[in-house]
Amino acid sequence: MTRPAKETPSTDIQVAICGSAGEGTIAAGDILRSALAEAGYRIISFDTYPPEIRGFGKCIARLRVTTEQAYSLKQQSDVLIALNDEHAIPHIGEVRDFGAVIYDGHSIAKLPEGGHVSGHLRAGQLPYPVSLRELCEKATGGNRSRNIVALGFLAGVYQLPKDAFLRIITKKFGKKPGVAEQNQAAFETGYTVGEAAFRLDDVVFGAPKRDAATRDVVMINGNAATVRGAVDAGIDCFFGYPITPATSIMERLASEMPKHGKRLLQTEDEISAIAATIGAGYTGARAATATSGPGLSLMQEMLGLGVIAEVPSVVFVSQRGGPSTGMPTKTEQSDLSAAVHGGHGDAQKIVIAPTNVEGCYRCGGKAFEMAEAYQTPVVVLLDLYLSNRYETVQFGARPPFEANCSKPRAKAAPGEPYRRFALTEDFVSPRALPGEPGAMHTITGLEHNELGRPNDQGDMHERMSKKRHEKLKAALKHPDFTHCKRFGDEGRIKVGMLAWGSTFGECLEAMFKARAEGIPCAAMKVVMLSPFPVEPVSAFMDDCDVVLVPEVNYEGQFARLIQGELGRPVVSLARVPGVPLPVDEILETIRRLAASGPRDAARLVRAA
Amino acid sequence: MAAVGKHHVIIGGGISGSQAADTLRTLDPDSRITLITLSRLPVYNRYDLPQVFRGRQDWRDFLVQPPEYYRRSRISLRRATRVANVDATRRIITLAHNEELRYDTLLVASGGRGYLPEELAEFLPLLDSFTSFEDAVTVRRRLPEGGHVIMIGGDMIGLDLARTMVETGHRVTLVAGPQTFWPHRLEAGERKQFLAVLAKMGMQVVESEAHGNIETIEPGAKGMPARRIVFGDNTDLRADSIMAFCGLVPSVEFMLGSGVDIERGLLVSRSLRTTNEAIYAAGDVCQIWDQDEKRYRFYYGWKNVRAMGELAARNIVGGDEPWSSNQDESLRVQENGSLYSPFWEYA
Numbered sequence: 001m002t003r004p005a006k007e008t009p010s011t012d013i014q015v016a017i018c019g020s021a022g023e024g025t026i027a028a029g030d031i032l033r034s035a036l037a038e039a040g041y042r043i044i045s046f047d048t049y050p051p052e053i054r055g056f057g058k059c060i061a062r063l064r065v066t067t068e069q070a071y072s073l074k075q076q077s078d079v080l081i082a083l084n085d086e087h088a089i090p091h092i093g094e095v096r097d098f099g100a101v102i103y104d105g106h107s108i109a110k111l112p113e114g115g116h117v118s119g120h121l122r123a124g125q126l127p128y129p130v131s132l133r134e135l136c137e138k139a140t141g142g143n144r145s146r147n148i149v150a151l152g153f154l155a156g157v158y159q160l161p162k163d164a165f166l167r168i169i170t171k172k173f174g175k176k177p178g179v180a181e182q183n184q185a186a187f188e189t190g191y192t193v194g195e196a197a198f199r200l201d202d203v204v205f206g207a208p209k210r211d212a213a214t215r216d217v218v219m220i221n222g223n224a225a226t227v228r229g230a231v232d233a234g235i236d237c238f239f240g241y242p243i244t245p246a247t248s249i250m251e252r253l254a255s256e257m258p259k260h261g262k263r264l265l266q267t268e269d270e271i272s273a274i275a276a277t278i279g280a281g282y283t284g285a286r287a288a289t290a291t292s293g294p295g296l297s298l299m300q301e302m303l304g305l306g307v308i309a310e311v312p313s314v315v316f317v318s319q320r321g322g323p324s325t326g327m328p329t330k331t332e333q334s335d336l337s338a339a340v341h342g343g344h345g346d347a348q349k350i351v352i353a354p355t356n357v358e359g360c361y362r363c364g365g366k367a368f369e370m371a372e373a374y375q376t377p378v379v380v381l382l383d384l385y386l387s388n389r390y391e392t393v394q395f396g397a398r399p400p401f402e403a404n405c406s407k408p409r410a411k412a413a414p415g416e417p418y419r420r421f422a423l424t425e426d427f428v429s430p431r432a433l434p435g436e437p438g439a440m441h442t443i444t445g446l447e448h449n450e451l452g453r454p455n456d457q458g459d460m461h462e463r464m465s466k467k468r469h470e471k472l473k474a475a476l477k478h479p480d481f482t483h484c485k486r487f488g489d490e491g492r493i494k495v496g497m498l499a500w501g502s503t504f505g506e507c508l509e510a511m512f513k514a515r516a517e518g519i520p521c522a523a524m525k526v527v528m529l530s531p532f533p534v535e536p537v538s539a540f541m542d543d544c545d546v547v548l549v550p551e552v553n554y555e556g557q558f559a560r561l562i563q564g565e566l567g568r569p570v571v572s573l574a575r576v577p578g579v580p581l582p583v584d585e586i587l588e589t590i591r592r593l594a595a596s597g598p599r600d601a602a603r604l605v606r607a608a
Numbered sequence: 609m610a611a612v613g614k615h616h617v618i619i620g621g622g623i624s625g626s627q628a629a630d631t632l633r634t635l636d637p638d639s640r641i642t643l644i645t646l647s648r649l650p651v652y653n654r655y656d657l658p659q660v661f662r663g664r665q666d667w668r669d670f671l672v673q674p675p676e677y678y679r680r681s682r683i684s685l686r687r688a689t690r691v692a693n694v695d696a697t698r699r700i701i702t703l704a705h706n707e708e709l710r711y712d713t714l715l716v717a718s719g720g721r722g723y724l725p726e727e728l729a730e731f732l733p734l735l736d737s738f739t740s741f742e743d744a745v746t747v748r749r750r751l752p753e754g755g756h757v758i759m760i761g762g763d764m765i766g767l768d769l770a771r772t773m774v775e776t777g778h779r780v781t782l783v784a785g786p787q788t789f790w791p792h793r794l795e796a797g798e799r800k801q802f803l804a805v806l807a808k809m810g811m812q813v814v815e816s817e818a819h820g821n822i823e824t825i826e827p828g829a830k831g832m833p834a835r836r837i838v839f840g841d842n843t844d845l846r847a848d849s850i851m852a853f854c855g856l857v858p859s860v861e862f863m864l865g866s867g868v869d870i871e872r873g874l875l876v877s878r879s880l881r882t883t884n885e886a887i888y889a890a891g892d893v894c895q896i897w898d899q900d901e902k903r904y905r906f907y908y909g910w911k912n913v914r915a916m917g918e919l920a921a922r923n924i925v926g927g928d929e930p931w932s933s934n935q936d937e938s939l940r941v942q943e944n945g946s947l948y949s950p951f952w953e954y955a
Contacts, residue, residue, distance in 0.1 A: 097675065105688070105704075105705055106704070106705050106706065107705050107706040107707070108706070109706065110706055110707075110708065111705070111706055111707040111708070112707070112708065113707065113708060113709050113710065114707075115707055116703070116705050116706075116707045118686060118687070118688060118689055118705065118707075119684070119686055119707065121685075121687065122675065122678075122679065123650045123675035123676070123677070123678040123679070123685050123687075124650075124675035124676070126648060126649075127648050127687050127688040128648075129688045129705075198742040198745075198746065200648060200649065200667060200742075
């Protein structure tokens with residue numbers, strides 16, 4: 001008789017590290033996620049930090065460590081590492097009962113009553129006071145590696161793979177002589193103390209799964225995945241102007257593109273960046289820019305040129321709290337209307353929005369295919385949560401992108417002029433690049449005829465407007481691209497969710513919980529926002545007693561887009577907390593809607 | 609806006625402190641109550657710790673109150689917190705992590721720690737402790753099934769553990785000394801009789817003095833049990849664990865500069881008030897004036913310390929009731945031939 005294999009407990013642990021800017025909070029989170037990813041766990045992580053550079057605001061690194069696929073961060077953390085009392089105290093409440101709080105057991109400064117983390121723990125939370133500063137000074141002669149001591153303690157307490165941490169520390173600090181050694185010593189010290197600590201919490205890290213799904217995984221964030229997608233799709237030139245949270249796209253491309261013989265230019269502003277992108281696109285290059293909401297506003301006029309001149313170009317927009325400078329380091333999904341409807345004239349363009357980091361890679365590459373295939377600007381809508389969110393992603397052996405999607409120019413009869421804007425059956429005109437023999441043509445921001453020559457006759461404007469809109473419909477069937485997808489229960493359901501962008505992960509988690517409670521529930525992610533996938537969305541809505549649309553903006557921009565496209569009611573859950581929508585809030589809304597029944601749901605819809 | 613009441617601070621998360629907090633909450637509903645404890649756990653019953661040998665190893669099973677009780681009762685529980693000193697003049701407590709707490713009334717119920725005779729102090733690293741839940745579980749995990757434990761001294765806390773260990777299949781050797789039946793006061797001849805009873809209960813009893821007292825304690829050689837005791841007459845004992853139970857020393861270090869009178873414990877009147885009007889003491893940390901014996905004395909046992917906590921709370925909020933103990937302190941042999949101490953009784 002064979003003995004049954006010992007069951008490995010599945011892991012679903014969220015760790016939060018909270019400190020002040022400059023205390024190494026984000027660095028500690030980075031090491032932790034990299035080490036655990038290397039060990040074979042799946043990771044989702046997201047850092048929040050202040051707009052100031054150093055020494056002021058609060059930084060929090062949160063990461064969810066799992067053995068199975070997860071889709072969002074959890075509402076509550078299992079472990080909190082407090083590197084700074086003042087900043088960590090408001091977050092003590094997010095640690096679940098029987099979870100752990102690791103903090104510095106000593107303070108140099110006199111603290112008033114309530115000034116220390118230990119005074120704020122609920123009776124169900126388990127304290128782990130550690131002499132972080134003292135241990136750090138003993139190990140390194142200074143106190144700059146308190147964060148690494150704390151990380152070592154965490155690893156020691158939960159018996160996490162020490163070697164993986166030491167390798168990551170070496171990799172991270174290897175270029176600075178002495179620093180890697182100091183941090184290794186700090187980690188070892190913390191690990192030894194943690195190993196000896198008596199565990200009272202019920203936090204369990206099961207062994208990571210070493211299967212096909214976790215082999216060759218890469219720990220990568222949304223912006224980096226977008227860059228990888230762009231590079232794999234053969235981006236030729238990039239023009240950009242830095243702005244949070246899109247800057248790292250340009251930074252990463254600046255190091256990647258020269259390796260491939262490609263060009264990147266930091267322009268003087270966003271208007272210049274989009275103008276250069278459209279110019280490069282016109283020449284046949286795969287060209288892109290990246291910005292955030294304020295930059296998108298500046299680019300709108302030039303995007304109109306891209307639409308009317310039918311120039312392939314890609315704009316990556318990572319959204320943040322707005323309007324104006326708004327909340328540069330907080331996430332939001334409030335540029336949807338600007339991306340879909342922004343600008344003047346009837347300037348429809350393609351707008352796509354990935355829902356996770358892997359999606360950033362696909363959209364980052366597919367955007368170039370679509371721009372070329374449908375000869376139009378393509379906006380890829382990211383947001384700060386997605387841009388900065390790390391996930392473990394497994395990339396395929398070969399990039400899933402086509403190198404050339406242009407509709408080739410048919411051989412013209414001798415003497416026949418090249419009609420750059422020919423009205424064709426699929427509304428896409430054969431494209432010639434500037435300088436091609438026999439393909440001389442006019443290109444302008446003015447309305448034009450098929451040859452590109454200015455023409456402001458009404459009927460021509462009608463035909464060209466139709467052409468520019470109709471050609472985009474084919475994007476809804478763009479090969480090897482998921483424009484929307486349903487998850488959860490099939491058939492008739494009580495509550496359906498329509499979600500876009502980063503919020504979809506939270507919706508999916510809420511849906512799983514609702515289904516576990518017996519609520520028939522489904523969720524559809526909508527990746528293509530313009531042109532809108534009317535048919536599948538409408539079919540999904542047919543199955544739902546009520547449709548909930550959670551999103552991180554105040555106006556309910558996606559809910560309005562759906563209502564505008566389909567004329568059907570939805571319940572909008574639109575909030576602007578500066579952080580991802582809490583899963584529990586979405587779940588509570590699902591429960592409320594499920595309990596209300598179709599008739600009451602209709603009343604709720606009206607109230608919403 | 610709700611009136612802000614007095615801030616009652618209690619140092620010590622044992623039965624005495626926790627009973628005081630509960631009583632204070634009932635009698636003074638508008639007050640602020642802070643309960644400071646060294647323990648990382650909410651208040652639990654230390655008298656119950658031998659039960660870890662009966663399979664109870666989840667700390668939640670030992671709690672006096674569930675975690676949500678503290679929120680519901682508005683008792684701020686400060687765990688893993690050491691008091692550095694008390695400034696009785698300014699009514700400020702400084703915690704070891706450098707935080708200051710202001711109080712209106714203070715109850716010191718910090719209990720006591722295990723007393724270790726001076727001649728054994730150098731062997732402390734080789735002794736297993738049994739004063740906290742963590743200690744108890746560590747010892748339990750370290751001991752092999754049927755493992756051998758040497759218990760130096762005994763006392764009624766140690767003997768309670770010893771009888772549980774014997775009942776759960778462990779081998780216990782008691783190295784008897786002057787504190788073996790602490791805090792009972794024995795009549796002449798009783799000691800020998802009670803040691804014989806312990807032997808009948810399954811413990812191996814070794815009189816320390818008869819072997820020239822303990823000479824040294826050392827780690828066991830490779831392949832041998834983890835510890836070895838060598839006596840003055842060169843005889844030795846080997847075991848998997850050695851523990852010492854020799855009575856208690858009051859934990860009063862943080863009160864040394866406070867101006868409150870201290871003998872061995874904090875000296876308190878019969879109403880449990882110290883020599884400072886805002887500071888009371890209860891439990892194993894205090895010595896109460898005994899009019900009959902004309903001396904300050906300690907009162908031990910779960911019933912006593914619990915009653916002291918309750919009385920101190922009543923007096924803190926304006927009462928003036930005197931202390932009286934109804935704890936039976938007689939050690940006796942039961943009909944079944946086993947030893948019985950009333951100090952082993954707890955709710």
